Every structure is written in structure tokens, then in C-alpha cells.
Amino acid sequence: MGEIMKKILSFLLVMILACSMVLTGCGSSQAAEPAAEEPAEASEPAVSDEHYVLTIGHGSAVDSLEDQAVNVIAEKAAELSDGRIELQVFPAEQLGNFASMMESTGNGSQDLVWGDLTWLGNVVPDFQILSMAYCFRDQDHINAFMDSEIGAELRQELLDETNIKLLNYHANSLPRVAVSKEKIESIDDFVGLKMRVPGIPIFVDVWTQMETKPTSVSWGEVYLALQQNVCEAMECGYEFVYSGKFYEVAPNVTLTNHVRGLRGMLINNDSYNDLPEEIQEILYQAGVAGEEFYNAELVKIEKEHTELLLEAGVSITEVDLTPYQEKMAPLVERLESEGFWSPGLYAKIQEIQ
Numbered sequence: 001m002g003e004i005m006k007k008i009l010s011f012l013l014v015m016i017l018a019c020s021m022v023l024t025g026c027g028s029s030q031a032a033e034p035a036a037e038e039p040a041e042a043s044e045p046a047v048s049d050e051h052y053v054l055t056i057g058h059g060s061a062v063d064s065l066e067d068q069a070v071n072v073i074a075e076k077a078a079e080l081s082d083g084r085i086e087l088q089v090f091p092a093e094q095l096g097n098f099a100s101m102m103e104s105t106g107n108g109s110q111d112l113v114w115g116d117l118t119w120l121g122n123v124v125p126d127f128q129i130l131s132m133a134y135c136f137r138d139q140d141h142i143n144a145f146m147d148s149e150i151g152a153e154l155r156q157e158l159l160d161e162t163n164i165k166l167l168n169y170h171a172n173s174l175p176r177v178a179v180s181k182e183k184i185e186s187i188d189d190f191v192g193l194k195m196r197v198p199g200i201p202i203f204v205d206v207w208t209q210m211e212t213k214p215t216s217v218s219w220g221e222v223y224l225a226l227q228q229n230v231c232e233a234m235e236c237g238y239e240f241v242y243s244g245k246f247y248e249v250a251p252n253v254t255l256t257n258h259v260r261g262l263r264g265m266l267i268n269n270d271s272y273n274d275l276p277e278e279i280q281e282i283l284y285q286a287g288v289a290g291e292e293f294y295n296a297e298l299v300k301i302e303k304e305h306t307e308l309l310l311e312a313g314v315s316i317t318e319v320d321l322t323p324y325q326e327k328m329a330p331l332v333e334r335l336e337s338e339g340f341w342s343p344g345l346y347a348k349i350q351e352i353q
């Protein structure tokens with residue numbers, strides 16, 4: 001009986017082991033079989049919540065119109081981006097004059113700069129045409145030039161030469177005028193005057209052609225230079241005559257309207273390309289908001305400043321511009337022949353409507 005029981009137990013043990021192996025094999029087969037998956041639901045593109053801190057500099061005093069416009073840009077950028085864009089504003093040449101800020105923007109140590117676009121002629125020769133007296137009929141003409149194919153080519157050249165993108169370029173300027181210690185009633189009254197002009201070659205040439213004696217004085221020293229007779233006259237945008245208090249030491253304004261300028265916002269191209277497209281568009285729209293503010297205020301300022309200047313006893317003289325325009329004709333030919341801008345550029349601009 002004992003021998004029979006051993007055989008039975010051995011048989012049962014073999015059967016148990018066999019069943020166990022079968023069950024284990026079945027379990028492995030099921031585990032290897034891929035489970036059915038539910039189709040994935042399409043998700044909304046992720047919106048970046050990254051914070052972007054950018055520096056922007058300009059040359060005008062705190063609370064000046066330019067400073068207000070740049071702060072409008074900063075505020076609009078923050079608003080449109082829900083606070084993701086922070087523009088740190090540095091006014092009053094805290095980061096240097098426009099030329100040095102352009103250099104800093106090009107090498108990336110500064111992100112953006114706002115200022116007078118006539119300075120672009122220092123790096124792209126064809127932009128010197130912006131400084132040519134009586135090249136543009138009115139403000140609409142100069143804006144049409146910047147929007148033209150020629151303007152697009154010049155912006156690309158600026159980008160290629162300096163790594164700077166001209167993002168916005170439609171902040172207008174009031175026409176440039178002459179401010180003098182003595183009243184100017186005809187073009188001949190300019191002859192021999194010690195005239196403060198900006199350090200832009202064509203400005204020097206224009207006032208040399210006018211037979212003045214161009215004098216180099218930094219912007220911050222002009223008031224004192226007029227007061228001390230270092231210079232007898234200056235030229236500037238009409239909006240600066242009252243705000244700069246130049247009328248106190250030179251109480252005569254002649255509406256020569258010789259140059260119509262533009263201001264704009266420029267950005268380091270690498271900084272720009274590092275930004276998501278959404279942030280790029282917001283920066284552009286903020287720049288547009290700054291331009292619209294600036295242009296609207298400029299219209300008010302022209303009217304208000306004229307009233308204030310007249311109340312202060314300033315003489316404001318309108319002149320026939322024809323003799324001034326004719327005086328510039330030989331200079332246009334000479335500068336073009338000397339390569340200040342591309343051959344035929346001046347003529348092409350006159351054709352722009």
C-alpha cells in the first residue's frame with residue numbers, strides 16, 4: 001500500500017507541475033499582447049508664460065514727448081502680453097547718444113533703441129537722403145518713401161550691415177526750422193551766421209550751401225552756446241523750440257521747413273528672432289501704439305507751442321520756400337555725384353506719390 005501511495009503522489013505532483021507551466025505560458029502570452037488604446041484627443045497649443053525682459057533707450061529728457069511715447073510702448077507691450085513683456089526704459093541718453101545706442105543694439109548689449117531715423121545715414125548711405133533739405137514735399141511723401149520698395153531695400157541693407165531690424169518707422173516729426181537771435185526775413189540773412197547743426201554730414205553741407213558757418217555743439221550745450229554767442233542760430237524740429245526753451249535766448253523762428261523727419265524703434269535682430277512670433281507681433285503692435293500716441297500729441301503740440309511762443313513775444317516768420325529749394329539744387333547734384341546716395345535715388349523719390 002505504501003508503494004502504491006508513492007506512485008499516486010508522484011503522478012499528482014507531475015500533473016500539478018504541468019498545469020502550472022501551462023497557466024504560466026498563457027499569462028505571458030496575454031501580457032505581451034498590446035492593450036487597445038483610446039484615440040488621443042487633440043490638445044490646444046501651449047501658450048508660453050515665459051517672461052521677456054528687454055532694454056530700450058532713447059535720447060530725450062524724462063517726461064518729454066519721446067519719453068512718453070516710449071513708455072506708451074512699454075505699457076502696451078505689457079498689456080498685450082499679460083505682463084510677459086517687460087520693457088525697461090532708459091531715457092536721456094543714459095545708455096549713450098543715438099549713435100552709441102545703435103552700436104550697442106547691433107552687438108546685442110542693448111535690445112532696442114528709439115530715435116531720429118536721419119542718423120541711419122551714418123551706417124546705410126542711402127538713408128542720408130532723409131537729411132537732404134527739401135527732398136520730401138510733406139510728411140505723407142516721406143512716409144510713402146519708407147513704405148515703398150526702395151524703403152524695404154534700405155531696411156534690409158540696414159539689417160545686413162548692422163544686425164538691427166527697423167521695426168517701426170512712422171513716428172512723424174514737425175518740420176525743422178531755424179531759430180535765431182536776430183530776425184531772418186530773407187534767405188540772404190543767413191549769410192555768415194554761426195549756425196549750430198547736428199553732426200550729420202548732409203546737415204553740415206546744407207547749411208554750408210546756405211552760406212552760414214556751421215558750428216558743432218552738443219545738443220545739451222545748445223542753450224548755453226546761444227546765450228554766450230558761441231552760435232547765433234540753430235536749426236531743430238519745431239517741437240523742440242518751446243520745450244528746449246531756446247526761444248529765451250533766440251526769440252526768432254523762421255519756418256524754413258527744410259527737413260521732415262521720422263522717428264522709429266529698432267531692435268537687435270538676434271533678440272528679435274529669439275522671441276516667439278506672438279511676442280514679435282505684440283512688440284510691433286506696441287510700437288504702432290507709441291507712434292499713434294506720438295503723432296496725435298505732435299498735432300496738439302504744434303498748436304499749443306505756437307500760441308505759447310507768440311504769447312512769449314517770439315517772432316514766427318513764414319517764408320517763400322522757392323529760393324531755398326532752388327539754393328539746394330546744385331548741392332543735390334554734387335552729393336549724388338560724390339556717392340552720398342545711389343545714382344538716381346533723389347529722382348526716384350520725387351516720383352513717389
